[in-house]
Amino acid sequence: MAHPSWDDSHSRRVSALTLLEAVLLMGIGGLWCVGLLMIDRPLLAGINFAMAALGACLLVLLRRGQLRLATLLAVHLAPLAVAASCLFDNPPLGVPKATVLYFLPIAAGSYFAFQRDGLYLRIVLPILYLLAFIAFSLLPLAISDPTLLVPAEAAHVAAWVNTVLALIALVFTLGLMHADLTDRRGWEHDLGRAIARGEFRLAYQPQVDRDGHLVGAEALVRWHSPRRGNVPPGQFIPLAEETGQIVAIGDWVLRAACAQLAKWNAQPGTAHLTLSVNISVAQFLQPDFVRNVTDILTRSGCDVSRLKLELTESMLAENMPDMAARMQALCDIGLVWALDDLGAGYSSLQALGQFPFAQIKLDQSFVRGLPADESSLRIVEAMISLADTLSLMSVAEGVETEEQFRCLVEAGCEAFQGYLFGRPMDIDSFDALIAPAPDAMASIMDGGSAPHAR
DSSP, rough: OOOOTOOOOHHHHHHHHHHHHHHHHHHHHHHHHHHHHTTTTTTHHHHHHHHHHHHHHHHHHHHHHOHHHHHHHHHHHHHHHHHHHHHHHOOOTTOOOHHHHHHHHHHHHHHHHHHOOOOOOIIIIIHHHHHHHHHHTOOOOOOOOSSOOOOHHHHHHHHHHHHHHHHHHHHHHHHHHHHHHHHHHHHHHHHHHTTTTTTTEEEEEEEEEESOEEEEEEEEEEEETTTTEEEHHHHHHHHHHHHTHHHHHHHHHHHHHHHHHHHHHHHTTTTEEEEEEOHHHHHSSTTTTHHHHHHHHHHHHHGGGGGGEEEEEEGGGOOTTTHHHHHHHHTTTTTTEEEEEETTTTTOHHHHHHHHOOOOEOOOHHHHHTTOOHHHHHHHHHHHHHHHTTTTTTEEEESSSHHHHHHHHHHHEEEEESSTTTOOOOOOOOHHHHTTHHHHHHHTTTTOOOOOOO
């Protein structure tokens, strides 16, 4: 449910770059401020004090987890900071010019690490910062010897050049930010009304056992917007997480899934099916999460033991308070917990044993290389062995070929999910798959082709 271009290590790198710029802003701004006060230039001292304060704001934003906002602020402070460095460089201060130049690569690097595509990143931002570098290179800046200072005349010219560049950059970026903000508000508005308008649907991806028999499905949310068409989950789910709307969407998914599960429970031919539902961090952290899930289960009348709630492995690293207690409270009424994407996160084996999981799902990144990749095969075998040791059911995701299926069966995996058995489909298509599923999917074991639902 995370933004597609981000992972934990990526966030740490961007955070480190932004933190470095915050420290430089505070340190250099503060140094200039003191130096200017000593030579009685209160106006310029005030401006430098503002630079230091902005650096402090970056630190506050980082500490509060506002990495996106802090990164954007750091980027747009860079050209202004460089311009200020030329205006305020004089012998009493002794600030190394080479240090100031770090602002540009830090800011540009932060933004490129943050978001790597788009017209702004590919064209506008590189050109503006390249012009700034050229302006510096045309002046006698003693980069190799940071103890030397720029001559007053050169500093004056550089100040005007970089001030103009900074203003141009500011106009461009503010315009683009305004367009992005307007577009984002439109997305937020549409997303906020999607539930009330009934624009969300559930898609069901089949899960089969070792014999190819259909045993359940994973419920995946899909958004069909009348104005925007079919919106990919990778586009609206990160937005929902950022705005907090993921909680309402998650509750809707759970209600819809339980209602469908109750229908299956009422029919002899489908009473055995299980249904898996993803739970987001924000949803899990709601104070009334346990009560809310219990109420949904009670109202739906579904068989609780046939519902599986999936948590991603990265959630274990969050060390959330009362996590095990919340999970156990729902286990006590018969609900099943599954650990999603095992091997993709940073949880320890000790942490895995501390939570009441009944099932683990092997991340598709390991399945993809099977059976040719011996390293992936050894990892998969080790994870399946771990599941057996802990009495957990093992499920492989991303199974796309018969060779992968047979390899996983031989490794001891118990259940399977992937395009080989069917893409995520609407309920009508899934219902059509139920009746012939055992014969069709069992034919895979005999060398037959994948079912038509693929």
